[in-house]
Amino acid sequence: MPSIIMGVETSCDETGVGLVRLHDDGTVELLADEVASSVEEHARFGGVVPEVASRAHLEAMAPTVRRAFESAGLELSDVDAVAVTVGPGLAGALLVGVAAAKAYAAALDVPLYGVNHLAGHIAVDTLEHGPLPSPCLALLVSGGHTQLLRVDHIASKITEIGSTVDDAAGEAYDKVARLLGLPYPGGPPIDKAAKSGDAQAIAFPRGMTGPRDAKFDFSFSGLKTAVARWVEATESRGEQVPVADVAASFQEAVADVLTAKAVRAATESGIGTLVISGGVAANSRLSALARQRCAEAGIELRVPRPRLCTDNGAMIAALGAHVVAAGCAPSAMDLSANPALPV
Ligand code: KG4
Ligand code: ZN
Secondary structure, three states, rough: OOOOOEEOOOOOOOOEEEEEEEOOOEEEEEEEEEEEEOOOHHHHHOOHHHHHHHOOOHHHHHHHHHHHEEEEEEHHHHHOEEEEEEEEEHHHHHHHHHHHHHHHHHHHOEEEEEEEEHHHHOOOHHHOOOOOOOEEEEEEEOOOOOOEEEEEEEEOOEEEEEEEEOOHHHHHHHHHHHHOOOOOOOOOHHHHHHHOOOOOOOOOOOOOOOOOOOOOOOOOOOHHHHHHHHHHHHHOOOOOOOOHHHHHHHHHHHHHHHHHHHHHHHHHHOOOOEEEEEEHHHHHHHHHHHHHHHHOOEEEEEOOOOOOOOOOOHHHHHHHHHHOOOOOOOOOOOOOOOOOOOO
């Protein structure tokens, strides 16, 4: 069975290269996780510019690969399989990673595995907390996605049981940060500002929690609009916007809805483990509230460390290892990107 797996991630603005070792007992060990981000080049536009991201991936790929092998103390020839994100993500950005992964797989004469970015966000947790119990529930919260997923097997059976009907949770963070004059990406500065604010100061709406709303779907665009109206109204009275209070109250509304629905989904499906991953899982209030509510409901909570929650290559290498361990067939060399790949 291949044991050293290289993972390549380029779905958005991070060029990620990870290396893992698949052990005979099915456990996966992290050997290297190198990320080059083009986030600063996008910051002045307030969001990711696809063309800029693709070009940055091209420039960063070879140096990031080199750094990963140096930090693991490995040679390229040690690689037994290459895994790469085929989607979902930005078409041009994905294509850079797919082309690079094909070149490495062909040059090294090893199998190539095209894998799903969303499944990678869940698989990364096995690097920190060991094999996933089956079934488990995953709350995936990132800049592009907000989904509740039932995971029966990380490599072969993941079913969506709920998703956002409009904005992703991370997108809401980014938009609200902009309203408050905080930099992009908005999650980290809102998280920081909220620490000195009062989370009960403003009662922002909790979307999709009415009796007639789909049980496990989410909506964040109404919350974003409510924050915008509140800020506008405050400014029109000539008052200063209390940034910390707005940040804390907004953050509380997001964490409340996400954790309430995730815990309810786990309880109603009789699932004993919840994994929270994706960039927004790095949020301090989300993990604290999830910890409290999971403990009350008797659910085991797994949250990878923040560095593994945001996009990286280790998550793709980890998923590749599980795909290899499951005996899945390698991808053909004419593999292409699929920007709208479902989970
Ligand atoms: O998973 P990720 O790195 O990329 C995507 O696949 O989208 O997630 C990026 C998102 C951004 O929207 C960013 O604002 C958000 O994750 N984020 C956070 C925090 N750190 C990153 N949101 C809330 N709190 C944080 N501490
Ligand atoms: Zn992601």
